[in-house]
Amino acid sequence: MNPVTARYLSDPALVDAVGEAEVPPAYRRYRQGNLLSRPLFVPEDDLLSCARDTIAVLDLLASLPSRVFDGDVTRYCSALGIDPVTSGLLASYHDGPPVQYGRADFYRNGSSFTMLEFNVASDLGGLDNASLHQALLGVPAFASFAAEHRLGYVDTAAAVVRSLRVASGAPDPVVALVCADVDLPAYRDLLGSVLEALSRLGLDVVLAGLGEVRTRSGRLFVGRGRVDVVLRYFTVDHVPANAPAVARILRAHTDGTCVLFTPMNSSLYSNKGALALLSDARWTSAEERALVDRVLPWTRRITPDLVDQCFQEREQLILKPARDFGGRGVVAGWETPEEAWKALLDEAVRRSHVVQRRVVPEPEPVVDVTTGEVGGWTPAWGLFVTPEGFAGTMIRAVPRGGGAVVNLGANSRARATAAFTYRE
Template identity: 40%
Template sequence: MSARSERITKAYLAGCEEADSPLRHARESLELSETKRRSWPRLLPRPVVVDEAEYRAFGRDLVTVYELVGSLPRRLFDGDFDRFRRSLGIDDRHAALMTRLLGEEPPPLYGRADVYYDGSAFKLLEYNIGSALGGLDMVGTLPKAYLRVPAVAEFAAEHGLGFLDMGSDLAEALRNAGKTIGAGEPVVAIVEGPGGMTTYGHQRRAIAELLEENDVVCRVGEIGDLEFRSGKPYLDGARVDVILRYYGLEEMLEHPDCDALLEPVFRAHENGQVVVWTPTNVFSNKGTLAMLSEFVDAFEPAERAAIERVLPWCRMLGRPGAGPDAGRIDECLERQDQLVYKPTGLYGGQGVVIGPEVDAATWRETLEAGSRTGSLVQEIVRPNLETVIDPETGARSEWYALWAAFMTPSGLSGGGVRAIPPGGTTVITMINNPDVRNTCLFTC
């Protein structure tokens, strides 16, 4: 972190030293709706401060990486998209659904970069390119809620703190999407997969609240709740102009009515009756980053520089149906203490194995199995630590921080942090890990 952000963080912590300090208890003073509290029930006791110039410079590199990922079929495969997706291990069935709405140009910039700060620079671990982004409601809500706490507002004014307005940027992006089909003020439907509202309903409603605070009319439901009148989708009796897609491909493929549920949505998008935001997640496959790393010399000098600034060394380990790559496995066995293993098509930390956290036999088994199913290996980046003061006890502790940088067509649009106390695994994910806490960013 910059000297400025470190100095401000130390000042905030100093303001939390006294037991009755309003800063120390700011989290408990947050004014949040019940929906938002249910969406993010486990919050870190304080926000995190980041140097805006440093963060925005990283955001510009993220835009470059996004553009390069979208150019991979042309740059590395002579424009042959089938060769590109097969090299990522994407089979015909998945590809048919992933690319049904994919035009000649890559989808609009929209995604979440998962990032570590290694002590000197931000490093990109994964780039979730597509619409089903977790955390944006928290990123768009918490900074404003913190600034309604008088002690935080006073501190922010004294130190010149601001924030990136994710809610405003997302609202603008969805309005612009609606304009492409002639919808002046679009109705946005946040659409889950079958049964998804049972698990994620409170989070989707929190996103709707965020958008409604930015004057966007929203409806929330499952894909099976959509009704089609002359091809136009309706939800809860209201026409739908833009679908913010939260139905995942894997969950759809597991449903017996997959094609029947998806086909009318596809047709409505193709006929200009609705905009599916975004139309594909094919570029979210983790293997795309391995391609950038392995074939970095195929890019122009400025592009190579951006890749090398933000992307750790990573390589594809294998793809479905392929036999083990003995040479690559041997290399990974030698570098076990330096590498992390990741399945290319999973999310939320599923299947991730940290080399130093397992024994040699488990590491070898993981590599050999992964070489047949689609996976990559990536050089480990050590996360920075954020100091936290417990509001109840005053005890200080250090937490590993996983940063999230949210991107919209306007560029870097917001950020947050997921954090976990040291001592267990360094895989920081909300799935089945009750120790993870979340917070927002203030810029300085």
């Protein structure tokens, strides 16, 4: 336990600071009580070091098609287990490296962070997390505590707003958060909280389904309003069912009348099979290898020759779909009986899955505000990057023994919170 955490836990005035914090209405509606009872605290140098590694890993991921497959995106997609239809779309969209925008998720032990996955995409949750930072600073006891320890944080929404303004080339662009119509009901609260966070910074933002996007005189419109930037909350998987709408957006982007942030090729790098390639020592230099070994656990795409090894090492492995997200389909070997694990491995060979070495994080002590008891919680640290660099954090946590999947959508025991930095 670091000294700031110890000091926080020892002060009765701070025990229910999160409960006292007045968060904005859309953020409150989205979280619906799923907040951890306290924020986390981390040395600033540790977090910035992890952010530098995160950006370096993204650069490596972006280089994989050229360094491993001579720029042949179709061969690269095949190695990742991407189906031919999606592969063809991605090959047609591949026009250079991805925009430096995404969120990498980590476990932390001591001063070291270990990467679990990298969401290289624009359809990210957590852009609204500074809503909690700011609300906590509105609680007098916490504000005094923050001043005493010189706590800091990076406002992710502010970093995103700056990036959207730079991408548009205009000081006051109109930005559309565009989601696939089929997903809009499930993600409306998340997107509403994101819209709230971006709007409070003076950005003109609208929320729309793909089916609401129209073209007039070569410009994109949502309803009666013109759009300068599309912040994409749809993926390549939505293209076949929404081809005309996606084509309108891509045409406007190509013609320079609207900016798509980010381009469609991000699926080439958010696929967990890309981390499996990166984990293979054949594709990196000695210096790069040192980075990968420091940041990434052993990760491989499941193939027939790995099944026996993965069966024998069940207690130390976790199985993940290569293209899914939100914790869906993730299975921990140490939580799975042998017979079921063997069946899962056999099925994974026929589909696109990766297996990853188990990472054991350091738990964080958390007070139950009802009972006063202190229990250990396992946090997953999400680190955002934008074109300007490190762009803040998003934290999710589960109680110790609460399951291997630390995700609000996939684990009912998961909670969200904020992280503040301090200087040692």
